[in-house]
Amino acid sequence: xxxxxxxxxxxxxxxxxxxxxxxxxxxxxxxxxxxxxxxxxxxxxxxxxxxxxxxxxxxxxxxxxxxxxxxxxxxxxxxxxxxxxxxxxxxxxxxxxxxxxxxxxxxxxxxxxxxxxxxxxxxxxxxxxxxxxxxxxxxxxxxxxxxxxxxxxxxxxxxxxxxxxxxxxxxxxxxxxxxxxxxxxxxxxxxxxxxxxxxxxxxxxxxxxxxxxxxxxxxxxxxxxxxxxxxxxxxxxxxxxxxxxxxxxxxxxxxxxxxxxxxxxxxxxxxxxxxxxxxxxxxxxxxxxxxxxxxxxxxxxxxxxxxxxxxxxxxxxxxxxxxxxxxxxxxxxxxxxxxxxxxxxxxxxxxxxxxxxxxxxxxxxxxxxxxxxxxxxxxxxxxxxxxxxxxxxxxxxxxxxxxxxxxxxxxxxxxxxxxxxxxxxxxxxxxxxxxxxxxxxxxxxxxxxxxxxxxxxxxxxxxxxxxxxxxxxxxxxxxxxxxxxxxxxxxxxxxxxxxxxxxxxxxxxxxxxxxxxxxxxxxxxxxxxxxxxxxxxxxxxxxxxxxxxxxxxxxxxxxxxxxxxxxxxxxxxxxxxxxxxxxx
Amino acid sequence: xxxxxxxxxxxxxxxxxxxxxxxxxxxxxxxxxxxxxxxxxxxxxxxxxxxxxxxxxxxxxxxxxxxxxxxxxxxxxxxxxxxxxxxxxxxxxxxxxxxxxxxxxxxxxxxxxxxxxxxxxxxxxxxxxxxxxxxxxxxxxxxxxxxxxxxxxxxxxxxxxxxxxxxxxxxxxxxxxxxxxxxxxxxxxxxxxxxxxxxxxxxxxxxxxxxxxxxxxxxxxxxxxxxxxxxxxxxxxxxxxxxxxxxxxxxxxxxxxxxxxxxxxxxxxxxxxxxxxxxxxxxxxxxxxx
Numbered sequence: 001x002x003x004x005x006x007x008x009x010x011x012x013x014x015x016x017x018x019x020x021x022x023x024x025x026x027x028x029x030x031x032x033x034x035x036x037x038x039x040x041x042x043x044x045x046x047x048x049x050x051x052x053x054x055x056x057x058x059x060x061x062x063x064x065x066x067x068x069x070x071x072x073x074x075x076x077x078x079x080x081x082x083x084x085x086x087x088x089x090x091x092x093x094x095x096x097x098x099x100x101x102x103x104x105x106x107x108x109x110x111x112x113x114x115x116x117x118x119x120x121x122x123x124x125x126x127x128x129x130x131x132x133x134x135x136x137x138x139x140x141x142x143x144x145x146x147x148x149x150x151x152x153x154x155x156x157x158x159x160x161x162x163x164x165x166x167x168x169x170x171x172x173x174x175x176x177x178x179x180x181x182x183x184x185x186x187x188x189x190x191x192x193x194x195x196x197x198x199x200x201x202x203x204x205x206x207x208x209x210x211x212x213x214x215x216x217x218x219x220x221x222x223x224x225x226x227x228x229x230x231x232x233x234x235x236x237x238x239x240x241x242x243x244x245x246x247x248x249x250x251x252x253x254x255x256x257x258x259x260x261x262x263x264x265x266x267x268x269x270x271x272x273x274x275x276x277x278x279x280x281x282x283x284x285x286x287x288x289x290x291x292x293x294x295x296x297x298x299x300x301x302x303x304x305x306x307x308x309x310x311x312x313x314x315x316x317x318x319x320x321x322x323x324x325x326x327x328x329x330x331x332x333x334x335x336x337x338x339x340x341x342x343x344x345x346x347x348x349x350x351x352x353x354x355x356x357x358x359x360x361x362x363x364x365x366x367x368x369x370x371x372x373x374x375x376x377x378x379x380x381x382x383x384x385x386x387x388x389x390x391x392x393x394x395x396x397x398x399x400x401x402x403x404x405x406x407x408x409x410x411x412x413x414x415x416x417x418x419x420x421x422x423x424x425x426x427x428x429x430x431x432x433x434x435x436x437x438x439x440x441x442x443x444x445x446x447x448x449x450x451x452x453x454x455x456x457x458x459x460x461x462x463x464x465x466x467x468x469x470x471x472x473x474x475x476x477x478x479x480x481x482x483x484x485x486x487x488x489x490x491x492x493x494x495x496x497x498x499x500x501x502x503x504x505x506x507x508x509x510x511x512x513x514x515x516x517x518x519x520x521x522x523x524x525x526x527x528x529x530x531x532x533x534x535x536x537x538x539x540x541x542x543x544x545x546x547x548x549x550x551x552x553x554x555x556x557x558x559x560x561x562x563x564x565x566x567x568x569x570x571x572x573x574x575x576x577x578x579x580x581x582x583x584x
Numbered sequence: 585x586x587x588x589x590x591x592x593x594x595x596x597x598x599x600x601x602x603x604x605x606x607x608x609x610x611x612x613x614x615x616x617x618x619x620x621x622x623x624x625x626x627x628x629x630x631x632x633x634x635x636x637x638x639x640x641x642x643x644x645x646x647x648x649x650x651x652x653x654x655x656x657x658x659x660x661x662x663x664x665x666x667x668x669x670x671x672x673x674x675x676x677x678x679x680x681x682x683x684x685x686x687x688x689x690x691x692x693x694x695x696x697x698x699x700x701x702x703x704x705x706x707x708x709x710x711x712x713x714x715x716x717x718x719x720x721x722x723x724x725x726x727x728x729x730x731x732x733x734x735x736x737x738x739x740x741x742x743x744x745x746x747x748x749x750x751x752x753x754x755x756x757x758x759x760x761x762x763x764x765x766x767x768x769x770x771x772x773x774x775x776x777x778x779x780x781x782x783x784x785x786x787x788x789x790x791x792x793x794x795x796x797x798x799x800x801x802x803x804x805x806x807x808x809x810x811x812x813x814x815x816x817x818x819x820x821x822x823x824x825x826x827x828x829x830x831x832x833x834x835x836x837x838x839x840x841x842x843x844x845x846x847x848x849x850x851x852x853x854x855x856x857x858x859x860x861x862x863x864x865x866x867x868x869x870x871x872x873x874x
Contacts, residue, residue: 085841160838166815167798167840254816259797260735261759272799272814306671307679337801337812337836339819342713349708353700360696364689367660370667374679377672385668389661396653403704405711406645409631409808412801412836462599473629476646478805480836484844489832491805494627567679574679 028129029550033136034115035443041107044143045429046513048098051091053510058083060503062485077155085484089158090174092482094146096161097178100290101185102143104428108293109192109227110139112435113220115443117196119541119548120214122205122557122579127198135191142184149177160482162283165252165275169244170259179242186235189227196224205540205579207559211317212578214539214563215303215310218317219296222324223289230285230328237278244270251275273338280331288327290424292320294387294431295362301384301434302366304537306373307574309564312365319358326355336404337411345404352402359395363388374567374574378535379453383434386461387427394422397472412482415475418468426464433457433516441534445546446527452519459512466505470498536575539563543579623849624829625806632805635831635852637824639808641711648707652699715808719822720788726822727789729781732764733800733813735840738833738848739764740781744774744866754796776865781833781850783825784858790822801837804850810836825852 027033057066063082070081077087118126126132149156154172157163168175200221204213213221240251248265252275255268303310310316332340332348340348366388375381397419400406410416433456441447478491486492486499533542540559544552557579565576571583625633631643671677720726730741730749741764743749750772757765766772783789793802795813802821803810811821835846853861 085844089838089841089843158841164799164838167838170798256754257797257815258734258754258757258765261757261763263754263757268816272816307673308681311684337810338814339812339817340716342709342717345712345716346704346709349704353704356700357693357697360693364693367664367667368684368689370664370671371684372680372682373667373671374673374677375668375671388664389657392657392660396657399653399700400646400649403645403649403708405642405708405715406649408712408715408810409642409646409805411810412803458595470629476631477627477629478632478803478834480801480803480834482838482843486844488845488847489834490623490625491627491632491832495629498629567681569681 026133028125028133030114030118030126030129030132031443031548031552033132034111034113036136037106037114037139038111040140040143041103041111044098045103045107048095048103049510049513051095051098053506054083055088055091055095056503056506058088058484059486060500062487083484086158086172087155088484089160089482090150090156093157093160093163093178094150097146097157097181099424100161100286101182102139102146104290104424104432105189105286106139107432108297108428109189109196109220109223109289110136112216112293112297112432112439113192113196113223116435116439116541117217117220118199118203119442119544119552120217120539121200121203121208122540122543122553122559123199123203124551124553126195127202128195131191131195135188135195138184138188138191142181142188145177145181145184149174149181152177162279163241163275164279165241165244165270165272166254166257168275169241169253170264176242176245179238179245182238183235183242186231186238189231190235193224193227193231196220197228200224205557205559208540208578211314212559212562214296215299215313215316215320216293216296218320219292219299222320223292226285226289226292226324226327230282230289233278234282237275237282241275273335276335276338277331280334281328284331284334285324285327287420287423288323290428291391292323294428295320295366297431297435297438298384298387299366300539301380301438302369303564303566304438304535305376305378305381305384306370307376307566308369308373309562309566310365311369311371312361313562313564316362316365319361323355323358323362326351326358330355333402333404333407336407340404349402349404352398356395356398356402363392363395378437379448379450379457380434380438382454382457383430383437386457387430387434390422390426390430390464394419394424394427397422409478410475412480413475414471414479414481417481418471418475421468421471425468426461430460433460436520438535439541440523440527441530442532442541442544442546442548444524444527445529446523447530447534448519448523448527452515456512456515456519459515460509463505463509463512467502467509470495470502470505474498474502533577536573538565538575538577540578543577623831625831634806634808635825635827635829636807636809637826638711638715639806641707642715642808645703645707645711649703652703656696715823716821719790719820724788727783727787729783729789729791730818731781731791731793731802731813732796733794733802733835733839733846734763734796735798736835736842736846737779738781738802738835738846740778740848741766742776742778742862742865743771744776746771746774750775757796774866776862778865779848781848782858782861783850783852784855785825785828785852786855788822788824790820792818792820794818798839799837800835800839800846803834803836804831805834806831812837828852828854 065081070078152173154174156174157178159168159171243249244251250266250268250270252272253266253270257264299310330351333352336345400410437448437453474495477495479486487496532546540557543557559578560581561578567574568576732739748771751767752765754765756762766775793811793813795815800813802813807823809823811819829852831850833848833850
């Protein structure tokens with residue numbers, strides 16, 4: 001979709017319709033940029049999913065020839081159709097990188113944030129439309145650099161998405177591309193986050209004070225601060241690692257390294273742990289970047305489909321802000337095994353326990369919001385409801401990992417993989433689906449087919465649990481993550497059947513996405529046409545036409561009330577939109 | 585709509601159930617390992633056997649946490665499902681926008697916070713302190729081993745009869761004859777080097793973990809011991825075996841292409857057998873035969 005960009009660039013000297021490309025490709029309209037972000041991110045999510053499905057073959061049937069597609073990947077990666085460990089490691093590293101930095105974050109912040117947030121605050125566009133465009137194209141270049149890395153000698157980065165030094169400094173050339181790609185992606189996020197913060201502070205419609213903001217906007221607001229403050233350390237760290245690789249510095253390299261009997265020429269004096277601190281100082285807030293906007297989407301969908309206000313809106317907002325602050329002082333719980341003493345581990349365990357409280361408050365508020373509601377089980381609501389127990393499992397299984405003593409056994413095992421995937425896969429990804437089904441009518445003026453949507457939901461819900469539930473048992477059995485072949489170990493071999501089950505779940509989950517892909521494209525042309533407010537919602541985006549024109553609103557909206565005035569006593573209808581002074 | 589939803593949920597649960605039941609027999613049986621050396625103990629989908637003195641504390645904590653998580657999830661789930669059924673959209677039913685005074689939720693949250701505080705202060709911190717920090721003093725007669733990780737092997741370095749480790753210098757490293765770069769003069773003269781880990785039962789063992797190249801992680805599943813091996817650092821970790829047998833040493837941190845095969849064996853022996861092994865290994869003729 002965006003791949004054709006270079007050709008078009010050459011073309012526009014010959015074509016007079018420069019404005020066409022300005023309109024659809026180099027647009028400064030937040031809605032077009034939002035769509036560009038969302039489509040690019042969906043492509044990357046799909047790609048990341050495909051990499052994982054290939055890994056699952058090697059895990060389920062180690063050393064066996066991959067059927068059908070095994071011979072397409074070249075002798076350097078899969079000789080005779082059998083995956084090499086270096087290719088497996090590259091797939092693992094790139095799956096993580098693509099899903100986090102090129103899939104979920106661009107989808108939640110770049111896609112939903114860009115499209116929905118200005119509409120929800122009644123703004124005609126973002127504060128800095130050109131910075132917005134620059135943000136997308138920086139992201140796009142970062143994505144292209146990451147993709148190119150698959151084709152350089154030695155393949156893509158293969159030191160894990162965490163890129164721990166010294167392994168990553170010594171790694172093949174793909175790692176250099178990974179670092180360059182990250183510099184672009186981080187730049188993109190920084191540009192975006194500044195824009196979001198300014199827009200939310202400056203461009204709110206008249207009457208829309210902070211406590212009348214939809215919860216989704218609050219989530220985007222806090223997320224933007226996390227991106228702004230957490231990413232620069234990683235950008236710095238990426239540049240330092242680049243220097244270690246290219247200029248022979250040793251920021252992360254201690255002295256006396258001997259690799260395969262060969263002493264290394266690094267001057268020494270660096271620290272491998274410094275990289276981990278810088279990385280996790282970003283990457284833990286990043287976890288909340290992955291989850292807060294998802295909570296925002298779920299809150300919107302739940303308020304709309306319970307036909308009542310969110311329970312505990314203010315405590316939820318305070319929890320959100322508190323989560324944002326706390327997420328900066330929990331990072332070292334990823335590093336309990338690096339030789340930490342009791343005092344430091346106690347500090348980070350304590351902050352980790354404290355950060356669980358606001359998450360519990362938000363989740364509880366969302367569940368209590370169901371109480372005395374009138375719950376409509378439409379497709380967005382199904383995904384939003386499924387988010388709640390799935391996120392609960394993800395959150396609860398964080399407990400044994402956040403406590404250093406139980407983490408001793410579970411650290412870096414499949415338990416970790418299960419834990420964070422429950423947060424981001426059936427958690428965040430389900431929220432993304434809820435958002436797509438919820439706002440598709442706003443973007444296209446048509447709804448997605450509900451029967452296909454329900455098939456998509458139920459199959460995904462079943463199979464995603466088949467994928468991730470076994471991982472907790474594997475983790476307890478002691479199977480380490482990132483193993484090319486766990487049957488090397490007795491404790492791994494004993495739970496190989498669980499691995500196989502997980503793999504079959506993953507492939508079935510892949511098939512379960514077909515109804516969605518079909519639905520997504522078919523409904524563009526054949527979906528049922530709907531009015532501008534098909535869900536009978538209260539927030540401002542539904543006051544704009546579907547799709548909203550350039551400048552968004554026909555008349556400048558003025559806000560008279562809170563975001564979720566559903567079933568207000570004494571009104572005719574069960575919803576009272578924010579922009580209406582009196583009930584129409 | 586609701587009926588469809590309930591039907592869908594039922595179908596989903598049935599399918600899920602069938603899948604689990606199908607896989608269950610496979611879970612239950614412990615499969616013989618592919619690798620040539622048979623290790624002791626039964627392995628399956630829960631915790632591996634525990635042959636250490638302190639491991640039960642870690643296991644207790646993990647159990648306790650899972651009970652807590654289970655109770656919380658089930659209690660929460662019951663309320664969730666109740667809401668979905670009781671407050672579903674249907675003719676004649678309307679949402680009520682009255683403010684709910686949800687005291688129970690406040691109590692639940694306070695309970696969670698108290699439980700977390702108890703588990704943190706009462707279990708996690710003391711266990712961590714004893715397992716990771718309270719290294720046994722020399723009076724406890726500990727066995728001391730330097731564990732040096734490299735791509736993709738574990739080297740075990742014993743101080744020999746004098747109880748002192750020799751000097752190591754990366755410049756002396758020779759992959760064939762001297763993989764650790766051990767200085768064979770002075771303290772290093774009687775040092776013992778092995779690719780297998782031998783330890784006696786009933787005596788504390790202190791391992792000093794380090795690495796020659798990249799970060800590895802020294803993982804003894806049956807001991808509930810894990811410690812990253814970081815180049816440039818030497819980090820002590822201790823444990824005590826309660827039972828003899830042959831078990832696995834695993835690498836838990838991605839360390840390169842053959843990370844998955846970085847497996848060593850740990851032989852827990854009766855003290856006499858352990859001393860005998862040490863004596864055999866220190867014979868000059870057998871130096872570096874591994």
